[in-house]
Amino acid sequence: MFNIFKKKVLNFNVNLEPSNKEIVLKPGENLLTVALAQGIKWPHKCRVGSCGTCKCKVIEGKVKAEIDFSNVLSPEQIENGYALACKSSAKTNLKILINLL
Amino acid sequence: MKKLFVNTRYLIVPAMSVVTILGLLSGGNYVWTGVILFGLCAIIDTATKNIHLRADFDENGNSYGIKFFQYGVMYLMLIVFIALQLALAWKIYQYVNATPFDVVNAYGLAIQNGITTTNLIGAVISAGLWAGIGIIYGHELSHNKKEGFFISRLIMSLSGASHFTYAHVYQHHLDLAHEDDPATAPRGRNVYMHTWLSHAGQGKFSFELEKSRLKRQGKSFLSLDNRWILGYLYSLPSIILFVWAGGLFVGLAALLTLWLIANFELEALNYMGHYGLIREKGKPVEYRHSWDNDSVFTDWFFIAIGRQADHHVRGETYFWELDDVKGPNYGIGYFSLFLITLIPPLFRSYMKKHLDNWDSKYATEEERNIAKQYGY
Numbered sequence: 001m002f003n004i005f006k007k008k009v010l011n012f013n014v015n016l017e018p019s020n021k022e023i024v025l026k027p028g029e030n031l032l033t034v035a036l037a038q039g040i041k042w043p044h045k046c047r048v049g050s051c052g053t054c055k056c057k058v059i060e061g062k063v064k065a066e067i068d069f070s071n072v073l074s075p076e077q078i079e080n081g082y083a084l085a086c087k088s089s090a091k092t093n094l095k096i097l098i099n100l101l
Numbered sequence: 102m103k104k105l106f107v108n109t110r111y112l113i114v115p116a117m118s119v120v121t122i123l124g125l126l127s128g129g130n131y132v133w134t135g136v137i138l139f140g141l142c143a144i145i146d147t148a149t150k151n152i153h154l155r156a157d158f159d160e161n162g163n164s165y166g167i168k169f170f171q172y173g174v175m176y177l178m179l180i181v182f183i184a185l186q187l188a189l190a191w192k193i194y195q196y197v198n199a200t201p202f203d204v205v206n207a208y209g210l211a212i213q214n215g216i217t218t219t220n221l222i223g224a225v226i227s228a229g230l231w232a233g234i235g236i237i238y239g240h241e242l243s244h245n246k247k248e249g250f251f252i253s254r255l256i257m258s259l260s261g262a263s264h265f266t267y268a269h270v271y272q273h274h275l276d277l278a279h280e281d282d283p284a285t286a287p288r289g290r291n292v293y294m295h296t297w298l299s300h301a302g303q304g305k306f307s308f309e310l311e312k313s314r315l316k317r318q319g320k321s322f323l324s325l326d327n328r329w330i331l332g333y334l335y336s337l338p339s340i341i342l343f344v345w346a347g348g349l350f351v352g353l354a355a356l357l358t359l360w361l362i363a364n365f366e367l368e369a370l371n372y373m374g375h376y377g378l379i380r381e382k383g384k385p386v387e388y389r390h391s392w393d394n395d396s397v398f399t400d401w402f403f404i405a406i407g408r409q410a411d412h413h414v415r416g417e418t419y420f421w422e423l424d425d426v427k428g429p430n431y432g433i434g435y436f437s438l439f440l441i442t443l444i445p446p447l448f449r450s451y452m453k454k455h456l457d458n459w460d461s462k463y464a465t466e467e468e469r470n471i472a473k474q475y476g477y
Contacts, residue, residue, distance in 0.1 A: 028168070030417050045385065048244055048416035050271040066246055066417075071271055071314055086417050 012090035016040070017059065017097050025090040031063070032085040041101035042085060049087035056085050060095035063088040107157050107165035107421065110401045114234055115174060117142075118181050121231045125188035125224055128213035132192065132220050135227025145398050146436035152397040156405075156424040166421030172249065175238045179252055182235050182259050186339055186359075189228040193347035193355050196221050225355050229362030232260050236367045237404050241420050243270050255335055260363035263332030268303035271310055273371075274416055278380035278390040284368075287475070288377040288456065291445035296368040307332070373438050374409045377456050378429075379468045386413050388428035389463040392455075395425055399434030407435055429459050 012025045016035075025034055032054050035042045045053040049067040058081040067087040069078055085098070117138050124134025157165050194200075195216050202215035216224065235256045242253035243266045253266045268284070276282035283302020286295045311329040312322055320326050343356035373392065380390045394407030405412075405420040410428025412418065431438055442448045460469055 033415075033417055046274050046416060047414070048270050048274045050275050067244075067250060067270070068247060070318070071267075071310060075318055 012061075012093050014090060014094040014096060016100070017095060019098075019100050021100075028089050030066075030086070031088045031090065035085065042098065043101055044086060047086045049084045052084065054085040055082055056096050056098040057082050058094060059097055061090070061092040063094065064091050103157065103159075104165045104167070108167050108170055111171070111404050111421070112174065113142075113402045114237065114404075115178060115181060118178070118185065118231050118234070121227055122181070122184050122188050123210070125185075125192060125227065126212060127210060128192065128195075128216060128220075130220065130223075131213075132216070132224035132227060135231050136223060139230045142398070142402060143436040143440060146396065146402070146434040149398045150396045150433045150437055153395055153425065154397055154400065156422055158422075164419070164422045166419060168419065171419070171421060172246070175242055175249070176252055178235070178238045179256050182232060182256060185228050185232060186259060186342065189224055189355065189359070190342050190346035190352075192216050192221060192224045193343065193352055197347045197351050221355075225358050226362065229359040230366070232359055233363035233366030235260060235363070236262075236265075236370060237406050239265060240269065240406055241404060244416060245419070254332060258332060258335035259339060260367070261336050261339075261360040262300075262364055262367060263335050264304045264307040264329070265367065266332075267307045267310055267328070272303065272306045274386075274413065277386050277413060278375055278378040279382055281382070282375075284371040285375040285378065286372045288452075289449070291448070292365075292369055292372045292442045293445075295372045296365050299368045299371055300364055369439055369442060370406065370435070372442060373431075373435060377452060378459065379464065379471050381465075381467050381471070384467075388414060388426050389459070391428060393425070393428050393430040394433070394435045394438060395430065396432075396434040399436065403435055429455070429463055431455065 010027065012027070014023045014025055014031070015021075016023070021040060023035055023038055023040065025031065032042055032044055032047065036044070043053050045051045047054075049069070050072060052072045055073070055077075063083050065083065065088060067084070069082075069084055069087070072084060073082050121135035121138060124131040127134075159165065195214060196218075200215045202213070205212050205214060239253045239257040239262075242249035242256070250266060254263050257263045257265045273282055273284045276285075278285050280287065283299045283306070286292075286299070290298075308329050311327055315322055315324075315327060318326075323330075325331065339356060340353070343352040346352050347355060373394065375391055378390050378392070380386065388410040391409035391413050393410050394403075395405075399407050405423045408420075408423035408425070411423045411426045412420075414426070415423075441451050460472060464472065
Protein backbone atom coordinates (compact mmCIF):
# COMPACT_ATOMS: atom_id res chain seq x y z
CA MET A 1 0.00 0.00 0.00
CA PHE A 2 2.95 2.34 0.56
CA ASN A 3 3.72 2.16 -3.13
CA ILE A 4 1.37 5.08 -3.62
CA PHE A 5 3.95 7.29 -1.87
CA LYS A 6 6.70 6.23 -4.23
CA LYS A 7 7.48 8.78 -6.86
CA LYS A 8 6.84 7.33 -10.29
CA VAL A 9 9.71 7.89 -12.69
CA LEU A 10 8.42 8.35 -16.20
CA ASN A 11 10.84 7.73 -19.00
CA PHE A 12 10.55 9.58 -22.27
CA ASN A 13 10.88 7.93 -25.67
CA VAL A 14 12.83 9.90 -28.23
CA ASN A 15 12.49 9.04 -31.89
CA LEU A 16 15.22 10.34 -34.18
CA GLU A 17 14.37 11.09 -37.80
CA PRO A 18 15.30 10.32 -40.53
CA SER A 19 17.45 7.51 -39.06
CA ASN A 20 14.43 6.12 -37.14
CA LYS A 21 16.62 5.42 -34.10
CA GLU A 22 15.12 5.36 -30.61
CA ILE A 23 16.55 6.42 -27.28
CA VAL A 24 15.01 6.59 -23.83
CA LEU A 25 15.57 9.53 -21.49
CA LYS A 26 14.93 9.66 -17.76
CA PRO A 27 13.65 13.02 -16.46
CA GLY A 28 16.53 15.50 -16.31
CA GLU A 29 18.86 13.38 -18.42
CA ASN A 30 20.80 15.19 -21.10
CA LEU A 31 19.72 14.36 -24.65
CA LEU A 32 23.19 14.45 -26.23
CA THR A 33 24.89 12.58 -23.37
CA VAL A 34 22.41 9.70 -23.54
CA ALA A 35 22.55 9.56 -27.34
CA LEU A 36 26.37 9.45 -27.36
CA ALA A 37 26.39 6.84 -24.57
CA GLN A 38 24.22 4.64 -26.79
CA GLY A 39 26.66 4.94 -29.66
CA ILE A 40 24.56 7.33 -31.73
CA LYS A 41 26.78 9.56 -33.85
CA TRP A 42 25.19 12.89 -33.05
CA PRO A 43 27.25 15.84 -34.37
CA HIS A 44 28.69 17.78 -31.45
CA LYS A 45 31.66 19.89 -30.42
CA CYS A 46 31.57 22.12 -27.34
CA ARG A 47 28.88 20.32 -25.26
CA VAL A 48 28.13 23.54 -23.34
CA GLY A 49 25.61 25.14 -25.71
CA SER A 50 27.92 27.62 -27.39
CA CYS A 51 28.87 26.24 -30.83
CA GLY A 52 25.53 25.05 -32.23
CA THR A 53 26.97 21.85 -33.77
CA CYS A 54 24.43 19.61 -31.97
CA LYS A 55 21.47 21.69 -33.17
CA CYS A 56 18.34 19.63 -33.94
CA LYS A 57 14.68 20.27 -34.72
CA VAL A 58 11.97 19.15 -32.33
CA ILE A 59 9.09 17.98 -34.52
CA GLU A 60 6.88 16.62 -31.75
CA GLY A 61 6.95 17.06 -27.97
CA LYS A 62 8.77 19.53 -25.72
CA VAL A 63 12.33 19.80 -24.47
CA LYS A 64 13.56 21.63 -21.41
CA ALA A 65 16.32 24.08 -22.32
CA GLU A 66 19.08 24.03 -19.68
CA ILE A 67 20.61 27.21 -21.09
CA ASP A 68 19.35 30.20 -23.06
CA PHE A 69 19.56 29.22 -26.73
CA SER A 70 19.25 32.79 -28.03
CA ASN A 71 23.00 33.42 -28.12
CA VAL A 72 23.41 30.63 -30.66
CA LEU A 73 20.07 30.19 -32.41
CA SER A 74 18.18 32.92 -34.24
CA PRO A 75 14.66 33.93 -33.09
CA GLU A 76 13.29 32.18 -36.21
CA GLN A 77 15.11 28.94 -35.40
CA ILE A 78 13.83 28.95 -31.82
CA GLU A 79 10.32 29.73 -33.10
CA ASN A 80 10.59 26.78 -35.49
CA GLY A 81 11.48 24.33 -32.74
CA TYR A 82 15.25 24.13 -32.99
CA ALA A 83 17.13 23.17 -29.85
CA LEU A 84 20.68 22.43 -28.72
CA ALA A 85 20.86 18.76 -27.74
CA CYS A 86 23.80 19.26 -25.38
CA LYS A 87 21.66 21.53 -23.23
CA SER A 88 18.27 19.83 -23.52
CA SER A 89 16.35 17.30 -21.51
CA ALA A 90 12.93 15.85 -22.32
CA LYS A 91 9.64 17.11 -20.90
CA THR A 92 7.55 14.73 -23.02
CA ASN A 93 8.09 11.98 -25.58
CA LEU A 94 9.94 13.47 -28.52
CA LYS A 95 10.32 13.20 -32.25
CA ILE A 96 13.50 14.93 -33.40
CA LEU A 97 14.96 15.73 -36.79
CA ILE A 98 18.73 15.33 -36.75
CA ASN A 99 21.18 14.37 -39.47
CA LEU A 100 23.49 11.94 -37.72
CA LEU A 101 27.10 11.48 -38.75
CA MET B 102 27.36 6.22 4.13
CA LYS B 103 29.35 6.55 0.93
CA LYS B 104 26.64 8.83 -0.46
CA LEU B 105 26.84 11.05 2.63
CA PHE B 106 30.61 11.28 2.35
CA VAL B 107 30.61 12.07 -1.37
CA ASN B 108 28.07 14.85 -0.93
CA THR B 109 29.50 16.46 2.19
CA ARG B 110 33.16 16.47 1.16
CA TYR B 111 32.50 19.48 -1.06
CA LEU B 112 31.39 21.60 1.92
CA ILE B 113 34.87 22.87 2.81
CA VAL B 114 34.34 26.28 1.19
CA PRO B 115 30.83 26.86 2.60
CA ALA B 116 32.11 26.00 6.11
CA MET B 117 35.25 28.13 5.84
CA SER B 118 33.35 31.06 4.30
CA VAL B 119 30.97 31.06 7.25
CA VAL B 120 33.91 30.93 9.69
CA THR B 121 35.46 33.88 7.84
CA ILE B 122 32.23 35.84 8.22
CA LEU B 123 32.13 35.00 11.94
CA GLY B 124 35.72 36.22 12.17
CA LEU B 125 34.76 39.54 10.59
CA LEU B 126 31.76 39.88 12.90
CA SER B 127 33.85 39.03 15.97
CA GLY B 128 36.23 41.87 15.12
CA GLY B 129 39.65 42.52 16.66
CA ASN B 130 42.37 40.20 15.38
CA TYR B 131 39.70 37.65 14.39
CA VAL B 132 39.14 39.60 11.16
CA TRP B 133 42.30 37.88 9.89
CA THR B 134 40.54 34.50 10.11
CA GLY B 135 40.01 34.34 6.34
CA VAL B 136 43.71 34.93 5.67
CA ILE B 137 44.73 32.29 8.20
CA LEU B 138 42.26 29.77 6.77
CA PHE B 139 43.58 30.43 3.27
CA GLY B 140 47.13 29.78 4.50
CA LEU B 141 45.97 26.64 6.30
CA CYS B 142 44.41 25.39 3.07
CA ALA B 143 47.70 25.97 1.24
CA ILE B 144 49.51 23.86 3.84
CA ILE B 145 46.93 21.02 3.71
CA ASP B 146 46.88 21.12 -0.10
CA THR B 147 50.67 20.90 -0.30
CA ALA B 148 50.85 18.15 2.33
CA THR B 149 48.28 16.01 0.48
CA LYS B 150 49.45 16.75 -3.05
CA ASN B 151 50.29 13.13 -3.77
CA ILE B 152 46.81 11.81 -2.99
CA HIS B 153 44.70 11.58 -6.13
CA LEU B 154 41.25 10.00 -6.05
CA ARG B 155 38.83 9.06 -8.79
CA ALA B 156 35.18 10.11 -9.02
CA ASP B 157 32.84 7.80 -7.10
CA PHE B 158 30.20 5.68 -8.80
CA ASP B 159 28.17 2.73 -7.48
CA GLU B 160 28.28 -0.78 -8.95
CA ASN B 161 25.74 0.26 -11.62
CA GLY B 162 27.85 3.19 -12.72
CA ASN B 163 25.54 5.77 -11.14
CA SER B 164 27.03 8.77 -9.36
CA TYR B 165 26.62 9.15 -5.60
CA GLY B 166 26.14 12.89 -6.07
CA ILE B 167 22.72 14.27 -5.11
CA LYS B 168 21.90 16.99 -7.63
CA PHE B 169 19.20 18.62 -5.48
CA PHE B 170 21.59 18.92 -2.53
CA GLN B 171 24.59 20.16 -4.51
CA TYR B 172 22.54 22.77 -6.34
CA GLY B 173 20.89 23.83 -3.06
CA VAL B 174 24.32 24.44 -1.54
CA MET B 175 25.50 26.39 -4.60
CA TYR B 176 22.39 28.59 -4.58
CA LEU B 177 22.78 29.20 -0.83
CA MET B 178 26.36 30.32 -1.39
CA LEU B 179 24.98 33.47 -3.02
CA ILE B 180 23.55 34.42 0.39
CA VAL B 181 26.85 33.53 2.09
CA PHE B 182 28.82 35.79 -0.28
CA ILE B 183 26.32 38.62 0.28
CA ALA B 184 26.72 38.13 4.04
CA LEU B 185 30.51 38.30 3.60
CA GLN B 186 30.21 41.73 1.98
CA LEU B 187 27.73 42.93 4.61
CA ALA B 188 30.09 41.87 7.41
CA LEU B 189 33.00 43.71 5.79
CA ALA B 190 30.87 46.80 5.15
CA TRP B 191 29.93 46.84 8.83
CA LYS B 192 33.60 46.88 9.88
CA ILE B 193 34.27 49.68 7.39
CA TYR B 194 31.35 51.63 8.84
CA GLN B 195 32.86 51.24 12.31
CA TYR B 196 36.26 52.37 11.02
CA VAL B 197 35.14 55.59 9.32
CA ASN B 198 32.83 56.47 12.20
CA ALA B 199 35.59 55.78 14.76
CA THR B 200 33.35 53.46 16.77
CA PRO B 201 34.80 53.20 20.32
CA PHE B 202 36.63 49.98 21.13
CA ASP B 203 34.57 47.75 23.43
CA VAL B 204 33.35 44.16 23.64
CA VAL B 205 29.69 43.18 23.60
CA ASN B 206 28.11 39.75 23.81
CA ALA B 207 25.65 38.83 21.09
CA TYR B 208 24.11 35.35 21.01
CA GLY B 209 27.17 33.92 22.79
CA LEU B 210 29.58 35.56 20.35
CA ALA B 211 31.99 38.11 21.84
CA ILE B 212 31.97 40.97 19.37
CA GLN B 213 34.73 43.56 19.46
CA ASN B 214 33.44 46.90 18.25
CA GLY B 215 35.80 49.39 16.66
CA ILE B 216 38.61 48.44 14.29
CA THR B 217 42.21 49.54 13.75
CA THR B 218 43.66 50.37 10.33
CA THR B 219 45.78 47.20 10.38
CA ASN B 220 42.79 45.03 11.18
CA LEU B 221 40.70 46.76 8.51
CA ILE B 222 43.36 45.75 5.97
CA GLY B 223 43.12 42.19 7.31
CA ALA B 224 39.33 42.28 7.03
CA VAL B 225 39.46 43.40 3.39
CA ILE B 226 42.04 40.75 2.45
CA SER B 227 40.07 38.03 4.29
CA ALA B 228 36.84 38.99 2.53
CA GLY B 229 38.58 39.34 -0.85
CA LEU B 230 40.22 35.92 -0.65
CA TRP B 231 36.91 34.18 0.08
CA ALA B 232 34.82 36.31 -2.28
CA GLY B 233 37.22 35.20 -5.02
CA ILE B 234 36.50 31.56 -4.24
CA GLY B 235 32.96 32.33 -5.43
CA ILE B 236 34.30 31.58 -8.90
CA ILE B 237 33.92 27.84 -8.26
CA TYR B 238 30.15 28.25 -7.89
CA GLY B 239 29.90 30.94 -10.56
CA HIS B 240 31.66 28.54 -12.91
CA GLU B 241 29.62 25.42 -12.16
CA LEU B 242 26.30 27.28 -12.28
CA SER B 243 27.18 28.89 -15.61
CA HIS B 244 26.93 25.48 -17.25
CA ASN B 245 23.63 24.06 -16.10
CA LYS B 246 20.07 25.25 -15.68
CA LYS B 247 18.76 28.66 -16.65
CA GLU B 248 18.17 29.74 -13.04
CA GLY B 249 21.66 28.50 -12.17
CA PHE B 250 23.08 30.70 -14.90
CA PHE B 251 21.36 33.70 -13.35
CA ILE B 252 22.65 32.86 -9.86
CA SER B 253 26.10 32.50 -11.42
CA ARG B 254 25.80 36.03 -12.80
CA LEU B 255 24.80 37.35 -9.37
CA ILE B 256 27.65 35.57 -7.59
CA MET B 257 30.17 36.85 -10.13
CA SER B 258 28.75 40.38 -10.01
CA LEU B 259 29.54 40.47 -6.28
CA SER B 260 33.16 40.39 -7.43
CA GLY B 261 32.58 42.85 -10.31
CA ALA B 262 33.00 40.01 -12.82
CA SER B 263 29.52 39.29 -14.17
CA HIS B 264 30.95 39.21 -17.71
CA PHE B 265 32.63 35.92 -16.80
CA THR B 266 29.48 33.80 -17.07
CA TYR B 267 28.92 34.59 -20.76
CA ALA B 268 32.58 34.77 -21.74
CA HIS B 269 33.34 31.45 -20.10
CA VAL B 270 30.57 29.49 -21.81
CA TYR B 271 30.47 31.19 -25.21
CA GLN B 272 34.13 31.99 -25.73
CA HIS B 273 36.47 30.06 -23.46
CA HIS B 274 34.87 26.68 -24.18
CA LEU B 275 34.99 27.34 -27.92
CA ASP B 276 38.38 28.99 -28.33
CA LEU B 277 40.23 27.17 -25.57
CA ALA B 278 44.01 26.87 -25.96
CA HIS B 279 43.91 29.13 -29.01
CA GLU B 280 45.14 32.71 -29.24
CA ASP B 281 41.53 33.89 -29.71
CA ASP B 282 40.77 32.89 -26.12
CA PRO B 283 41.81 35.65 -23.70
CA ALA B 284 41.48 33.25 -20.77
CA THR B 285 44.24 30.99 -22.15
CA ALA B 286 47.66 32.34 -21.24
CA PRO B 287 50.38 31.93 -23.88
CA ARG B 288 53.80 30.77 -22.77
CA GLY B 289 55.90 33.47 -21.20
CA ARG B 290 53.02 35.60 -19.91
CA ASN B 291 52.97 36.10 -16.14
CA VAL B 292 49.86 35.85 -14.00
CA TYR B 293 49.77 39.58 -13.24
CA MET B 294 49.68 40.55 -16.92
CA HIS B 295 47.25 37.73 -17.62
CA THR B 296 44.79 39.06 -15.03
CA TRP B 297 44.40 42.37 -16.88
CA LEU B 298 44.47 40.97 -20.41
CA SER B 299 42.06 38.12 -19.70
CA HIS B 300 39.62 40.35 -17.80
CA ALA B 301 39.59 42.99 -20.55
CA GLY B 302 39.38 40.38 -23.33
CA GLN B 303 36.44 38.57 -21.75
CA GLY B 304 34.68 41.86 -21.04
CA LYS B 305 35.07 42.85 -24.70
CA PHE B 306 33.75 39.49 -25.85
CA SER B 307 30.64 39.77 -23.63
CA PHE B 308 30.02 43.23 -25.08
CA GLU B 309 30.28 41.95 -28.68
CA LEU B 310 28.16 38.87 -27.95
CA GLU B 311 25.33 40.97 -26.57
CA LYS B 312 25.61 43.53 -29.35
CA SER B 313 25.24 40.78 -31.91
CA ARG B 314 22.35 39.05 -30.08
CA LEU B 315 20.37 42.28 -29.72
CA LYS B 316 20.97 43.17 -33.36
CA ARG B 317 19.69 39.72 -34.42
CA GLN B 318 16.57 40.28 -32.33
CA GLY B 319 16.10 43.81 -33.65
CA LYS B 320 16.51 45.37 -30.20
CA SER B 321 18.39 48.48 -29.15
CA PHE B 322 21.80 48.09 -27.48
CA LEU B 323 20.88 50.70 -24.90
CA SER B 324 18.07 48.88 -23.14
CA LEU B 325 17.36 46.77 -20.09
CA ASP B 326 17.35 43.74 -22.40
CA ASN B 327 21.11 44.24 -22.64
CA ARG B 328 22.66 41.56 -20.44
CA TRP B 329 26.11 43.14 -20.68
CA ILE B 330 24.78 46.34 -19.12
CA LEU B 331 22.61 44.38 -16.66
CA GLY B 332 25.69 42.48 -15.49
CA TYR B 333 27.33 45.69 -14.36
CA LEU B 334 24.07 46.92 -12.82
CA TYR B 335 24.04 43.76 -10.69
CA SER B 336 27.25 45.06 -9.09
CA LEU B 337 25.57 48.34 -8.17
CA PRO B 338 24.19 47.17 -4.78
CA SER B 339 27.76 46.33 -3.66
CA ILE B 340 28.97 49.78 -4.73
CA ILE B 341 26.09 51.51 -2.94
CA LEU B 342 26.66 49.42 0.20
CA PHE B 343 30.37 50.18 0.43
CA VAL B 344 30.04 53.86 -0.42
CA TRP B 345 27.29 54.15 2.20
CA ALA B 346 29.41 52.32 4.78
CA GLY B 347 32.74 53.99 4.15
CA GLY B 348 32.31 56.87 1.75
CA LEU B 349 33.93 57.40 -1.61
CA PHE B 350 37.46 57.01 -0.30
CA VAL B 351 37.61 54.19 2.28
CA GLY B 352 34.44 52.39 1.18
CA LEU B 353 35.15 52.37 -2.52
CA ALA B 354 38.86 51.62 -2.00
CA ALA B 355 37.92 48.59 0.11
CA LEU B 356 35.46 47.31 -2.49
CA LEU B 357 37.93 47.81 -5.34
CA THR B 358 40.59 45.95 -3.34
CA LEU B 359 38.13 43.11 -2.72
CA TRP B 360 37.32 42.97 -6.44
CA LEU B 361 41.00 43.08 -7.34
CA ILE B 362 41.80 40.11 -5.09
CA ALA B 363 38.74 38.17 -6.28
CA ASN B 364 39.45 38.79 -9.97
CA PHE B 365 43.09 37.90 -9.49
CA GLU B 366 42.03 34.53 -8.08
CA LEU B 367 39.61 34.01 -10.96
CA GLU B 368 42.23 34.75 -13.58
CA ALA B 369 44.86 32.73 -11.72
CA LEU B 370 42.56 29.72 -12.10
CA ASN B 371 42.24 30.40 -15.82
CA TYR B 372 46.01 30.87 -15.99
CA MET B 373 46.78 27.58 -14.28
CA GLY B 374 44.12 25.70 -16.25
CA HIS B 375 45.59 26.17 -19.73
CA TYR B 376 48.96 27.95 -19.50
CA GLY B 377 51.03 27.45 -22.63
CA LEU B 378 48.77 24.85 -24.24
CA ILE B 379 48.08 24.98 -27.96
CA ARG B 380 45.19 23.93 -30.17
CA GLU B 381 44.63 24.46 -33.88
CA LYS B 382 41.65 26.66 -34.64
CA GLY B 383 38.59 24.56 -35.47
CA LYS B 384 40.06 21.27 -34.23
CA PRO B 385 38.17 19.43 -31.47
CA VAL B 386 38.96 20.20 -27.85
CA GLU B 387 40.74 17.17 -26.43
CA TYR B 388 41.94 16.19 -22.96
CA ARG B 389 45.44 17.45 -23.80
CA HIS B 390 44.23 21.07 -24.05
CA SER B 391 43.83 21.49 -20.29
CA TRP B 392 46.00 20.97 -17.24
CA ASP B 393 44.44 18.87 -14.51
CA ASN B 394 44.83 19.72 -10.83
CA ASP B 395 43.10 16.92 -9.01
CA SER B 396 44.96 16.24 -5.80
CA VAL B 397 42.48 15.37 -3.09
CA PHE B 398 42.21 18.69 -1.22
CA THR B 399 42.06 20.73 -4.42
CA ASP B 400 39.37 18.42 -5.75
CA TRP B 401 37.11 18.74 -2.73
CA PHE B 402 37.81 22.40 -1.97
CA PHE B 403 37.38 23.66 -5.54
CA ILE B 404 34.43 21.31 -6.27
CA ALA B 405 36.44 19.48 -8.92
CA ILE B 406 37.06 22.58 -11.05
CA GLY B 407 40.60 21.25 -11.41
CA ARG B 408 39.36 18.31 -13.48
CA GLN B 409 39.66 20.62 -16.48
CA ALA B 410 40.48 17.95 -19.07
CA ASP B 411 37.23 16.05 -18.52
CA HIS B 412 35.22 19.24 -18.02
CA HIS B 413 36.26 20.74 -21.35
CA VAL B 414 35.44 17.58 -23.27
CA ARG B 415 32.20 16.75 -21.44
CA GLY B 416 31.04 20.27 -20.59
CA GLU B 417 27.54 19.17 -19.66
CA THR B 418 28.81 16.94 -16.84
CA TYR B 419 28.15 17.85 -13.19
CA PHE B 420 31.27 18.50 -11.13
CA TRP B 421 30.79 15.46 -8.90
CA GLU B 422 30.88 13.17 -11.96
CA LEU B 423 34.09 14.56 -13.47
CA ASP B 424 36.95 12.10 -13.42
CA ASP B 425 40.64 11.67 -14.04
CA VAL B 426 40.95 11.14 -17.79
CA LYS B 427 44.75 10.96 -17.88
CA GLY B 428 45.17 14.41 -19.37
CA PRO B 429 48.25 16.53 -18.68
CA ASN B 430 48.50 16.85 -14.92
CA TYR B 431 50.63 19.17 -12.79
CA GLY B 432 50.59 16.54 -10.06
CA ILE B 433 50.06 19.20 -7.38
CA GLY B 434 47.05 21.13 -6.14
CA TYR B 435 45.84 24.62 -6.96
CA PHE B 436 47.00 26.20 -3.70
CA SER B 437 50.55 24.94 -4.15
CA LEU B 438 50.63 25.95 -7.81
CA PHE B 439 49.04 29.34 -7.06
CA LEU B 440 51.91 30.17 -4.71
CA ILE B 441 54.38 29.27 -7.47
CA THR B 442 52.57 31.46 -10.04
CA LEU B 443 53.02 34.47 -7.74
CA ILE B 444 56.77 34.35 -8.52
CA PRO B 445 56.91 34.42 -12.36
CA PRO B 446 60.56 33.26 -12.79
CA LEU B 447 59.88 30.32 -10.47
CA PHE B 448 56.69 29.49 -12.39
CA ARG B 449 58.45 29.58 -15.77
CA SER B 450 61.17 27.33 -14.45
CA TYR B 451 58.59 24.96 -12.91
CA MET B 452 56.59 24.85 -16.13
CA LYS B 453 59.52 24.12 -18.42
CA LYS B 454 59.54 20.39 -17.66
CA HIS B 455 55.74 20.20 -17.91
CA LEU B 456 55.65 22.02 -21.26
CA ASP B 457 58.55 19.96 -22.64
CA ASN B 458 56.62 16.87 -21.61
CA TRP B 459 53.43 18.21 -23.22
CA ASP B 460 55.23 19.06 -26.45
CA SER B 461 56.78 15.63 -26.74
CA LYS B 462 54.01 13.36 -25.40
CA TYR B 463 50.68 15.12 -25.94
CA ALA B 464 50.95 17.67 -28.77
CA THR B 465 50.16 16.83 -32.38
CA GLU B 466 52.69 17.60 -35.11
CA GLU B 467 50.66 20.71 -36.08
CA GLU B 468 50.56 21.91 -32.48
CA ARG B 469 54.31 21.45 -32.20
CA ASN B 470 54.73 23.49 -35.38
CA ILE B 471 52.61 26.30 -33.92
CA ALA B 472 54.78 26.21 -30.82
CA LYS B 473 57.87 26.58 -32.99
CA GLN B 474 56.33 29.50 -34.91
CA TYR B 475 55.99 31.33 -31.62
CA GLY B 476 59.56 30.53 -30.75
CA TYR B 477 58.71 28.16 -27.89
